[in-house]
Amino acid sequence: MIAPRRLNILYVSHMPASPPRFGAQARINGLMTQLSRRHDLTAVTLADAEFDADECRASMQAYCRDVVLIPNPNGKDGMSKRLLQLRSLASTQSFERQQVTVPAMQQALDRVLQSKRFDIVNLEFSFLGRCNFRQAPPGEKLPAVVVDSHNIDYELIRQYARSGSSLLRRFYAGVNWRKLRREELATYGGADGVYLCSTDDEDRLHQQVPGIRTTVIPNAADVDFYQPRPSDPPSDGKTIVFFGHMSYVPNIDGVIHFVRDIWPRIAEACPDAKFKIIGSNPHPSVKELAGPRIELTGFVPDLRPHLASSAALVVPLRLGGGTRLKIVEGMALGKAIVSTTLGAEGIKAEPGRDLLIADEPQAFADAVIQLLKNPDQASAIGHAARQLAVEKYSWGGAAESLEKFYHQILEARA
CATH class of the missing domain: 3.40.50.2000 (Glycogen Phosphorylase B;)
Structure with a gap:
């Protein structure tokens, strides 16, 4: 050698x-x-x-x-x-x-x-x-x-x-x-x-x-940069976040699928729930999704306050390959995550402990509703996710x- x-x-x-x-x-x-x-x-x-x-x-x-x-x-x-x-x-x-x-x-x-x-x-x-x-x-x-x-x-x-x-x-x-x-x-x-x-x-x-x-x-992830901080706002218990480059086709498809097929089920079960889409260069089809309970922020200089104040991160991807940086960065920040199987591909995480996995719209909605209604469970999953990120994904x-x-x-x- x-x-x-x-x-x-x-x-x-x-x-x-x-x-x-x-x-x-x-x-x-x-x-x-x-x-x-x-x-x-x-x-x-x-x-x-x-x-x-x-x-x-x-x-x-x-x-x-x-x-x-x-x-x-x-x-x-x-x-x-x-x-x-x-x-x-x-x-x-x-x-x-x-x-x-x-x-x-x-x-x-x-x-x-x-x-x-x-x-x-x-x-x-x-x-x-x-x-x-x-x-x-x-x-x-x-x-x-x-x-x-x-x-x-x-x-x-x-x-x-x-x-x-x-x-x-x-x-x-x-x-x-x-x-x-x-x-x-x-x-x-x-x-x-x-x-x-x-x-x-x-x-x-x-x-x-x-x-x-x-x-x-x-x-x-930069596990020193992406980590829970005392100065960050606490979870509001109601905001669900998706983030990514919003001109990228898998992200566009994922958020449209979430808003059309999954979000109505969550909104009905959790009347206070909100959905926040974060990312630069949003495609026109993404801009059309904005509404009273769906916020489109565009580019933000620092993701950490937005993720810290959220109740959960969603990764409803149906297209793509490799592994998703949004998952490892969300894990590093100690956030509970709901992802499709494809979205979490390549991440050595244990479903139910480090994140939740669901592929069908109703199952995905049920997993998000579960986290919104059980903040202690969301906190426990986020804590396990942070440990995994530090150990394996720096x-x-x-x-x-x-x-x-x-x-x-x-x-x-x-």
Whole structure:
């Protein structure tokens, strides 16, 4: 085994990691922040129009030696995105790959990789997998390439093809997921290693790419930041919370499903109950859900007071993969959680002790009603959840496991 040593790591992503405002950012930010304590990090990332480049650069420079942000001319919502999606139908490449195909990105990678030797190139997601990462200064060894698979993304798009909200969306996803599958599996197969969020995704990947070197690095939480504080408001006993990036399709589908199919049952049994939806960039279909007892906050700078004052956190997801940061962050804050089986996939929690699991609308509503009417039970579940988060789902522990994986890959190459 190679003795632990300080590594030069290049992080490559199609989005900046910081400041973290949704799940994918939180994962990258959490791991990079912890790894930077023992290793030297450089980042080369694209930045869509929604990001403030100066803010992102300043935030990432807190743990990176160098940060290179490249504006993504394809990273715009509205009509320009729709036109790119339309053009992608006639292309052999997926929409996701076309969206991140930016010549300036490869030029920046060439410049960085040829000027400094890196031990590891850590690629976030597979979308940029077409880029050339196998470069080094003259006479130096080429870096190992490791991919962080936040989801098996083509499987996520295939779910949309089966259960999209409209015939047009299902048709588009049905065309796109096959292209993405070819690209994604090629990226994984060409890498020296892949780390995934859950054993379920790891098993799925091994079925498609036998013999690939993998490990599981679960999503985690900053358990020091996300913890109950004396200064936070106490639970009001009546507010149910969902939080997440509200332009993300699984979150959109989840809250619409909750409001239409589950919430009426809760509202009838608990007349004082309220539902709060927290998250940036809410889709128009989500905005339509707001009402007298349903609050839509948009982005909030600090989740902790909102979660502390709530009676329970709900995760009514029907689409998606990986593991949900909203669950581990809610657990770290000591909140009782009701989730679908899919929502809690990959979380090693005991139903009934660490959280409640329900899939059918009536069963989900009954679980929420149970917590609203039994605050002592909600408190006990929240306490157990906090203990589990501290023991198994801290970013410090996740980063140590990733560091071991890096060294295993470097040893195998040596």
